[in-house]
Amino acid sequence: MITAEQKPLKEIIEYISPYDRILLVGCNECVTVCAAGGRKEVGLLASALNLHSLKQGRTIDIKEITLERQCDPEYVEELVSEIDRADAILSMACGCGVQTIAERYKEKPVFPAVNTKFMGASQSQGIWVERCQGCGDCLLGITGGICPVARCSKHLLNGPCGGTSDGKCEIAPDVDCAWCLIWERLKALGMEKRYEEIMEAKDFRPAGGGGPRKIIREDLSL
């Protein structure tokens, strides 16, 4: 999923301080799962913003809405009935959601309330870890199911570098060396020989080097 973390309250307040009527929009997808911008977080942020404005001696009108999926124009359309009563929109979705709203409601300012972080997986309760950088040319089939692009601090395709000790990366003792993990996995699978095959220089076009990426599915498009 796409992970996110709420921005510092101070930054959010700076964005919305010129406005009296705020449409606060959550998303029921990824940001709900990682507890950054779902219905519950929308409620909490609205309370915090209301409390802050009361302390400042003013009142703001915050309308809370959580859409099924903020990166989908079909759901973003649901804001039509609310948009005229708002001076600004505060989005708790990832950057994709914020931009879908900005594109649809061109006359209203929209501000992000979260920082979009990475594509990650849940490691344990309350901990998410980066697992994919969307490089567009998945290598997991030859690296034992562990991604060196996302998990090696230098994105080395022919690791490990000389900085690994006790299976940990040189950058921090709590970061696993991706190449140690890959090696252990190749051994477990009896694929040690694969290690000595040189992985050629990566073509970064599918990774975004060729400009903004797009998927066109002619079988699905109208």
Place this chain on the structure above:
Amino acid sequence: MKTQSRLEKVLASGALAVTSEVGPPRGAIPEKVKEKASLIKDHVDAINVTDNQTAMVRMSSWAAGVIIKQMGLDPILQMVTRDRNRLAMQSDIIGAYSMGINTMMCLSGDHVKFGDHPMANGVFDLDSIQLVQAVRKMRDEGKFQGGADIKSPPKMFIGAAANPFADPFELRVMRLAKKIKAGADFIQTQCIFNLDKFEKYMEMVCDRGLDEQVHLLAGITPMKSAGMARYMKNKVPGMDVPDDVIKRMEGVSKEEQPEEGIKIAIESIERLKKVKGVHGFHIMAIEWEEKVPQIVEKAGLFPRPVV
């Protein structure tokens, strides 16, 4: 001969090669490069010029290399893939070669986290093995990494690094094999303090016949103090300093520790000279270049061969 490299000629002659290094200054101080290179000029075959080592901005490695070349010496252009993409690296290789530099080292480089610009983005468009491949392709096929022909391609003698001590140990020889397969002509190793482990590594290297395919220069670093030994053991990733080395340094007075460090370095060279597959030494005297001549002489590696 693949190149005009003096290092290649020395190694081909069968003599034990000696290299050392000069770290460029953190400012426009060409005199500093000349001063450091002058200290070691008669005692080494070639001088590594580090490339923003420890991820700190310094005078560029090719510029400092040109200064050394203009002194009539032989620089080894170090190049890390951390700071430049494949276009920038290839253009620097052509530029350096055009200025007379014919030997280089291909490295990935320390992570930016350790330097003075931790907020910078590490490039790593290629890794060190892919850089070796690219430099070989430029030399042997006369083609850029992207496939186009090069008019008058640069002919570099290609070096790579090996750390026999980083984890996992079992991978280290396989990784060396990979660098050789990519096109490395010579290897400079991480500083060797654990000689027993290094000898075991070299046995494995020779068992696979890799000593026949590459020239391996053993890395030697003289320690200035017991404090430095402890620091290297505990703080430098991938470094193996055995306790008895630290005890030996601690066993003499603070004033005598530099001399003890040099003795250890010389004894290490003497012992490693006998190890099959060791074709020379790379002496990394960190901010202590003035001691290199003494080490080279006392280890019986002086005078340097004329090739």
